[in-house]
Amino acid sequence: MTRRQLLQRSGWGLGALVAGSGLHSLSGRIRTNEIFNDLSTLEAVSPVSVTTASGLRIHGIQTGWIAIKSAHYKMTGIESLRFPAIIADLNWTRPKPMLSWLIEHPEGLIVVDSGERAGARDLTRYLACADAGSQFFITRNFRVQIEPDWELGAQMQRLGLSTRDVRWVVQTHLHFDHANGFAFFPKSQILISRAEYEGHRQMPLGAVSCLYPITFDPRPLDYLERDFGVFPAHFPLTKAEDIAIVPTPGHSYGHQSLVIEDEQRRYLLAGDLTFDERQLRQRELGGIVWDVPKSRESLERARGFVQSTPTVYLPSHDPESLSRLARGQITTL
Numbered sequence: 001m002t003r004r005q006l007l008q009r010s011g012w013g014l015g016a017l018v019a020g021s022g023l024h025s026l027s028g029r030i031r032t033n034e035i036f037n038d039l040s041t042l043e044a045v046s047p048v049s050v051t052t053a054s055g056l057r058i059h060g061i062q063t064g065w066i067a068i069k070s071a072h073y074k075m076t077g078i079e080s081l082r083f084p085a086i087i088a089d090l091n092w093t094r095p096k097p098m099l100s101w102l103i104e105h106p107e108g109l110i111v112v113d114s115g116e117r118a119g120a121r122d123l124t125r126y127l128a129c130a131d132a133g134s135q136f137f138i139t140r141n142f143r144v145q146i147e148p149d150w151e152l153g154a155q156m157q158r159l160g161l162s163t164r165d166v167r168w169v170v171q172t173h174l175h176f177d178h179a180n181g182f183a184f185f186p187k188s189q190i191l192i193s194r195a196e197y198e199g200h201r202q203m204p205l206g207a208v209s210c211l212y213p214i215t216f217d218p219r220p221l222d223y224l225e226r227d228f229g230v231f232p233a234h235f236p237l238t239k240a241e242d243i244a245i246v247p248t249p250g251h252s253y254g255h256q257s258l259v260i261e262d263e264q265r266r267y268l269l270a271g272d273l274t275f276d277e278r279q280l281r282q283r284e285l286g287g288i289v290w291d292v293p294k295s296r297e298s299l300e301r302a303r304g305f306v307q308s309t310p311t312v313y314l315p316s317h318d319p320e321s322l323s324r325l326a327r328g329q330i331t332t333l
């Protein structure tokens with residue numbers, strides 16, 4: 001059996017296969033990265049659906065796989081040189097999931113992150129309409145795998161839910177790997193923080209607005225200057241006051257997260273606040289962050305939140321997020 005066939009069959013076992021094959025030796029390093037660079041053999045992952053104690057249904061939906069550079073995943077070296085460090089890095093991370101979330105709430109369906117489209121498999125062609133800076137940075141530093149039937153619209157249909165019934169699309173941020181599925185939701189209110197919306201309009205930095213549909217008409221969100229636990233402001237999304245949007249800037253201009261409150265625990269849908277739970281535990285910043293001090297502050301607030309109340313912490317690219325959701329696993333620091 002060829003390595004490619006093995007990978008096709010392995011799916012989640014990819015890391016174990018590589019770890020067990022002796023490719024961690026120095027001579028195998030380039031071969032390892034060639035594998036992580038080619039995501040075409042990766043398979044679909046089924047959604048995870050849970051019902052909370054108060055009766056809300058939460059679906060975790062993986063719309064694709066993404067590989068990034070090691071220097072993108074983790075901040076190392078000189079902070080001010082973090083972007084050149086990513087471009088110069090030859091090492092790719094293992095493929096990570098791209099997750100969106102869907103909440104069935106009595107007040108309406110809520111999507112968190114509209115997700116990327118299958119066109120992103122061929123980034124050069126996909127970004128033909130984008131500015132030169134985005135073309136340069138994204139095509140060199142990302143690898144994406146999405147099949148058309150992995151897109152959020154198709155997966156919602158398989159769950160028996162219509163994209164036309166979605167009341168709110170809450171965008172954690174506008175980076176391309178979280179957005180571009182806006183066309184699925186022409187009737188929904190799209191909620192983006194004002195800082196995120198206005199920042200990206202001035203300087204795109206990872207957002208590709210030429211891919212948005214002509215119906216794209218988001219509502220820039222201004223938070224209430226009322227604290228929400230450790231967060232200094234928030235936006236109460238539902239009248240029931242069981243879902244709130246909180247500012248978690250730093251990764252991008254105005255990154256935001258969503259909190260679901262339940263009788264037993266809270267769920268923090270954290271976008272790219274950190275790339276995974278381990279980074280939250282170890283206070284490790286990603287290498288791509290736009291604003292380092294704000295990113296540190298958001299990370300500390302998220303830690304304070306998790307320490308103050310039983311929380312299921314769910315970042316968008318954590319390979320363990322779906323299993324944590326399925327088990328209702330509380331994050332301990």
Ligand SMILES: [Zn+2]
Binds near residue numbers: 175177178272316317
């Ligand atoms: Zn991301």
